[in-house]
Amino acid sequence: MDNLIELLNPQQQRAVAAPSGPTLILAGPGSGKTRVLTYRIAYLISVMDVPAWNILAVTFTNKAARQMGDRVTKLIGPQSDGIWLGTFHSICGRILRREADLLPVTRDFVIFDADDQESLMKEILRESNLDEKTYRPYSVLAAISAAKNDLIEPENFLVNNFHDEQVKRLFALYQQRLVRNNAMDFDDMLVYTNRILEDFPMMREVYGHKFQHILVDEFQDTNYAQYSILRNLARQHGNLYVVGDEDQSIYRWRGADYRNLERFKKDFRNVEVILLEQNYRSTQIILDSAMSVINQNSNRTRKKLFTKGTTGDKLRLIIAEDDREEAQLVVTDIRDGIRSGRNPSEYAIMYRTNAQSRVLEEAFRREGLSYRLVGAQRFYGRKEVRDLIAFLRLIYNPMDEISLRRTINLPPRGIGEKTVESLAAIANQSGLSLGESLLELTQPGNPALISLGRNGERLARFARMLKAWREAAFAESLSSLFDRVVLDTEYETYIRDKSEEGQDRWENVLELRSVVMEYETQGLQEFLEAMALVADQDTLPETLDAPTMLTLHAAKGLEFERVYIVGLDELLLPHSRSRDDEEDLAEERRLLYVGITRAKRKLTLTRAMRRRTPYGTYEDTLPSRFLKDLPAGLVQEDFYAQPRRNGYPREREFSKWERPSWLRDTRVPLDKPVNTRFKAGMQVRHATYGHGVVKSSKLEHGDETVEVYFEGHGLKALIASMAKLEIL
DNA sequence: GTCAAACGCTTTTTT
DNA sequence: AGCGTTTGAC
Numbered sequence: 136m137d138n139l140i141e142l143l144n145p146q147q148q149r150a151v152a153a154p155s156g157p158t159l160i161l162a163g164p165g166s167g168k169t170r171v172l173t174y175r176i177a178y179l180i181s182v183m184d185v186p187a188w189n190i191l192a193v194t195f196t197n198k199a200a201r202q203m204g205d206r207v208t209k210l211i212g213p214q215s216d217g218i219w220l221g222t223f224h225s226i227c228g229r230i231l232r233r234e235a236d237l238l239p240v241t242r243d244f245v246i247f248d249a250d251d252q253e254s255l256m257k258e259i260l261r262e263s264n265l266d267e268k269t270y271r272p273y274s275v276l277a278a279i280s281a282a283k284n285d286l287i288e289p290e291n292f293l294v295n296n297f298h299d300e301q302v303k304r305l306f307a308l309y310q311q312r313l314v315r316n317n318a319m320d321f322d323d324m325l326v327y328t329n330r331i332l333e334d335f336p337m338m339r340e341v342y343g344h345k346f347q348h349i350l351v352d353e354f355q356d357t358n359y360a361q362y363s364i365l366r367n368l369a370r371q372h373g374n375l376y377v378v379g380d381e382d383q384s385i386y387r388w389r390g391a392d393y394r395n396l397e398r399f400k401k402d403f404r405n406v407e408v409i410l411l412e413q414n415y416r417s418t419q420i421i422l423d424s425a426m427s428v429i430n431q432n433s434n435r436t437r438k439k440l441f442t443k444g445t446t447g448d449k450l451r452l453i454i455a456e457d458d459r460e461e462a463q464l465v466v467t468d469i470r471d472g473i474r475s476g477r478n479p480s481e482y483a484i485m486y487r488t489n490a491q492s493r494v495l496e497e498a499f500r501r502e503g504l505s506y507r508l509v510g511a512q513r514f515y516g517r518k519e520v521r522d523l524i525a526f527l528r529l530i531y532n533p534m535d536e537i538s539l540r541r542t543i544n545l546p547p548r549g550i551g552e553k554t555v556e557s558l559a560a561i562a563n564q565s566g567l568s569l570g571e572s573l574l575e576l577t578q579p580g581n582p583a584l585i586s587l588g589r590n591g592e593r594l595a596r597f598a599r600m601l602k603a604w605r606e607a608a609f610a611e612s613l614s615s616l617f618d619r620v621v622l623d624t625e626y627e628t629y630i631r632d633k634s635e636e637g638q639d640r641w642e643n644v645l646e647l648r649s650v651v652m653e654y655e656t657q658g659l660q661e662f663l664e665a666m667a668l669v670a671d672q673d674t675l676p677e678t679l680d681a682p683t684m685l686t687l688h689a690a691k692g693l694e695f696e697r698v699y700i701v702g703l704d705e706l707l708l709p710h711s712r713s714r715d716d717e718e719d720l721a722e723e724r725r726l727l728y729v730g731i732t733r734a735k736r737k738l739t740l741t742r743a744m745r746r747r748t749p750y751g752t753y754e755d756t757l758p759s760r761f762l763k764d765l766p767a768g769l770v771q772e773d774f775y776a777q778p779r780r781n782g783y784p785r786e787r788e789f790s791k792w793e794r795p796s797w798l799r800d801t802r803v804p805l806d807k808p809v810n811t812r813f814k815a816g817m818q819v820r821h822a823t824y825g826h827g828v829v830k831s832s833k834l835e836h837g838d839e840t841v842e843v844y845f846e847g848h849g850l851k852a853l854i855a856s857m858a859k860l861e862i863l
Numbered sequence: 864g865t866c867a868a869a870c871g872c873t874t875t876t877t878t
Numbered sequence: 879a880g881c882g883t884t885t886g887a888c
Contacts, residue, residue: 196878224878249877321878389877488875544864551864668878688876710875726876749874750879 139210143167143174150409151175153376155183155348157369157403159396160378163440164425164732165416165694168378172352173203175376176218177210179348188217189347191368195356197222197668199692203352219346223361224321224668227328231319232660234338237331239314243532243660246667247313247320250521251537252276255316259308270301279306283322284358284390286329315568317534322390325360332367343371353692354379354399358390366402373403381436382429385688385726387718414440416694416735418447420769424738425731428764432721449771452762453741456775457753458494458702461743464775465699466498468739469682472697473504481696482682485730487708490749491701492684499682509685515669519630519640520647524666526620530604531659533570540569543597546629550597554590561586573598600624608659616659617651687730698734700727703742704756727761740765771823774854812855813841818863824848826863 140148147167150160151174162168176192179185194200200221207215219226228246235242247255256272279302282292289307294300313319319327332339349369351357354377357365369375377399384393400406414422422440430437455461469482484495489510499506514520522545525538533539544550555569561583562572576584576591576598584591600623607616621627621644631641654662683695687708702708708727713719731738740762748754813819813832819841820826827845832855839855853860 222878324878385876386878388875490874547865549864553864686876707875712875722876747879750872752879 146411147171151178155374157373157406158376159406159408162378162380162411163438165414166411173206176207180214181211187215191219191346192350195353224324227324228664230328234331240317245318245528245532245535247318252320254537275302275305278302280322283326284360286360316536317532329360329364339367343368348374351377355381355384355393356386356391357395359392362395383729387722414442418445420447421734421738424765425728427766429728431764432724449769451739452770453773455743457745458743461741462494462498466502470502479681483695484684484699485687485690486701505681507679507681507683509689517643519643530608534568536569549593577602613655614651687726690733691729694733696735697737699739700730701741703740703759708759811839820861822859
């Protein structure tokens with residue numbers, strides 16, 4: 136360990152060997168914070184003799200946790216066994232299962248994901264006779280989530296108007312219903328854990344004592360509930376070691392509150408603050424660009440990012456005609472790089488919204504290149520996958536009404552809405568949950584069964600199936616339970632029609648089965664918990680050697696040799712949903728900052744002059760306001776786009792925002808050439824590319840396109856009216 | 864209860 | 879444009 140520490144720079148060493156007590160590591164991007172955290176854990180165990188089981192380390196994703204665990208093991212071996220290492224949600228899950236006696240739910244609670252939440256909220260709205268248009272399930276849930284992240288209970292929900300009043304009511308109802316389903320949502324995991332620590336001094340004592348040292352990564356993205364949990368745990372010993380960077384706070388919309396940094400300094404006295412500024416990742420040009428973007432944000436501590444590495448290449452800004460061309464240009468560029476011998480996994484393409492991945496995927500397919508797409512939706516959002524997980528959830532917790540309603544007629548077995556409602560009526564009368572009263576139907580001669588008539592028989596058949604599965608869940612392995620469900624429901628015939636999609640769907644089922652196999656030794660509960668808590672980054676197939684596509688959010692904490700950030704248009708980055716709010720805009724800027732700082736060697740930004748709207752039509756775009764904050768001298772522009780036929784840009788669009796002065800300079804004169812000004816063989820000079828020879832020139836869309844061969848840059852296609860080409 | 868056609872709405876980011 | 883949901887026919 137001692138000799139390993141010598142590999143660190145002095146700041147990092149200071150951070151790793153910091154004395155116990157509250158410690159705040161302010162770490163710029165690429166400054167080795169993951170390294171510092173892993174070394175710190177190793178240091179605690181092997182130098183300070185802290186037993187592994189007295190350490191709690193919280194990361195942002197499960198993948199980060201896994202990596203950290205692996206690295207610590209590499210450093211100090213099996214001594215590290217027993218650390219509690221995971222995301223807030225997985226750690227809380229662990230605590231909650233242990234202390235379920237203190238909860239309004241049983242140990243077998245399930246976790247409701249966004250979809251389940253929405254189904255439940257829709258049901259509640261229906262029952263409350265509230266209109267889904269006025270009370271959008273999504274926004275009601277967002278309000279509830281925001282409250283929970285701030286540890287606000289339904290009773291204390293702040294009300295300004297009638298609408299809020301209703302939301303408050305829905306909040307209370309929603310909580311009741313979750314309990315009735317023996318379920319909790321993501322936020323509840325934090326809220327309940329905090330309540331256990333807050334309401335039971337004994338628990339605070341037990342866990343505070345157990346976790347002698349608490350380490351937290353990505354602290355800037357913790358919300359208040361998470362902070363409160365940490366504060367409660369570290370109350371006695373104050374050994375809270377947090378790492379963060381306010382400039383990389385990108386989850387405000389999810390309740391993240393970078394003021395936790397201030398709270399931390401205030402609540403714990405004598406916080407030792409250590410700065411990590413030296414960057415080991417990027418070239419100086421990338422760092423300079425990142426700084427000039429982020430420095431436009433106010434209310435932050437200015438940091439100087441520096442590297443002892445190279446200056447690096449200029450950034451490239453590609454301006455394409457439309458989003459399809461944008462995607463094509465990026466993919467072609469990557470293809471060329473791979474052909475010239477670069478490793479495919481050096482490349483990453485980042486974008487603001489998931490929808491943007493589509494054109495890119497198409498471009499990759501056109502080129503016959505494989506790619507890695509980060510995003511949980513890809514697999515776990517599939518209907519067939521969710522269906523089967525719903526069966527397993529129901530088996531585990533029959534009180535889960537959402538899963539019951541989802542599966543009871545799946546594949547269709549003649550149990551319609553009405554039948555379910557009559558069962559619900561029976562359940563209500565006996566004060567049982569839907570699932571419990573369903574299971575009662577397995578008893579022959581049950582009066583409820585008789586009252587249901589023929590529908591009762593159908594229900595009873597499903598009930599007997601469910602009962603058998605529940606017994607199998609105890610007696611058999613997870614995979615044989617899975618197989619049983621698929622067989623008993625004849626799920627294969629249901630989804631595997633002759634179509635190609637049918638085949639795909641069945642393959643998804645098989646893929647899910649292989650995931651099930653991984654939990655064979657652990658069991659149903661662990662499997663379901665893992666399914667509920669999979670993060671997007673967790674789905675990144677690490678073995679595939681291919682370019683990665685991911686959102687800017689998902690890119691946090693990662694690094695790549697060559698990064699493309701696409702879609703640098705107004706309304707996309709910054710996103711249209713953030714344009715009215717100063718704080719939201721600042722966050723969009725941080726998002727770009729995070730993206731820029733992922734690049735180690737080469738950064739390319741792209742934008743398209745026209746883009747398909749989510750609506751299907753094409754619309755003209757405006758350049759992202761962030762582009763003008765890049766140091767002009769560090770950017771090399773590649774204009775592929777043709778000047779706009781109807782003038783560029785349109786005046787009216789501009790008045791919406793302040794007219795960016797820099798744009799005026801790039802405006803295109805609209806005089807249409809009749810003859811080509813350039814002829815093959817002409818010697819020309821270009822501001823960036825230098826000396827070149829014209830290969831060809833032709834009129835296209837009323838404008839002259841010149842192909843020029845430049846020394847050292849190769850063949851370039853240029854728009855004559857735009858590229859300032861000088862004839863020699 | 865099921866199927867198909869019309870309808871209408873959507874996408875910001877995710878543990 | 880494409881999807882999920884509602885509507886209407888059997």
